[in-house]
Amino acid sequence: MLRLDAVSHRYPGSDVDALEELSLQVPGGTAMGLFAPSGSGKTTLMRIASLSLRPTGGAVTVAGHPVSGVRYAVPRSIRRTMGTVGQSPRAATSPRLSLRRIIAEPLSFADGRRTPHASAYTERIAELADLVQLSPDLLDRLPHQVSDGQLQRACLARALALDPKVLLCDEPTAMLDASTTAVIMRVIAGRAERGAAVLVASHDHAVLGASCHVLRPLGGTE
Template sequence: MLRLDDITVRYPGEEHPVLRDLSLTVAAGDLVGVHAPSGTGKTTLLKTAALLLPTERGSVQIDGVTPRGTGYRVPREMRRMLGIVFQSPRASTDGRLTLRRIIAAPLSHDRGFLRPRPSEQVEELADRVQLSADLLDRLPHQVSDGQLQRACLARALALDPRVLLCDEPTAMLDAPTTAVIMHLLREHAESGAAVLLASHDRALLDITCDATSSVSDLATPAVSSR
């Protein structure tokens, strides 16, 4: 379960908070949508939920536990419970790594957990997101934005996260692939995970999610362009 209680988030040096008094709960087994047009703070919301940004007030809970700190200060056991897909796949990947290595990154740091061989799991994950095997040894500049985004989703699913956070994961995909990705998100929620999907596409959210809200429904309006 993911729970945000009255969180306020402000970037250093900024007068106004990006999010103010926002509350949201995503229960295990639910796929919840947040309708978030540009400039309403959806990326900040997801980064905060992923424990990448600190809150000025309020708390973030993962399965009932409120972690201390952000980023690598969060215990590894809790970090591995979270998966995130960012809006821009090129900004969230290392252009020097092949898609195979991008997908395998969480597995290479997942010490102490029994899993299949990383190479086998990478190919299985790639197949799930309809990424053909011939693309796995290409670099980001050698594939399309949509193909790279599918690699990012495979990376986010690699450790079977208890909480999956998605920022416009289908924005760069065609309609058939969008349907496949949304099916994967639904499937992951049905496995017992909490899935939060932020998108500007209200129709997509209404069709696929268990519940949909806008950022303005969840929080006191704040002045922001992030």
């Protein structure tokens, strides 16, 4: 479902590669954990896999389709098959949107709307909120009115809104408490059980080992 072939990347101004000819395949129905310390290139890899950063070498294939563009240069049909969760929920959300509208964002954009009209998706939002254990009273709060863990659950719900076939999570439980980590990882692993290709990057081996087949370091298998 997700394949990276000999992917390399060198940032402008650098004389060394952040990634060098890395190959990785994540079949549908599989949760893979990428275990590596900070500074090892896993975030660069996740950005390439999520089609937000163009590799300087190699190829990315999603659901059998080679992808050469990034971001909105990627066909919508491919972008809709992918969901992403980042490390910082506050950096990934607008402080002006309620959790309800954050969850509704991909639903709205899929319908060609410019702003998330959450009222049109009440049933789906409620289903997603229940999945990530967000109580209904939290949905109309703004990001500054909830904890990091609650906001990250909303980000995960947003990533799952279009039932993605590929789910990419870069340090999704960093700095979260144990109970929130358990909820998030259980939901993430559940996507693989439903047939999605799931890739999770983390420096926490215990978190990955509980839910994923672990790869280390950036390509070695254990």
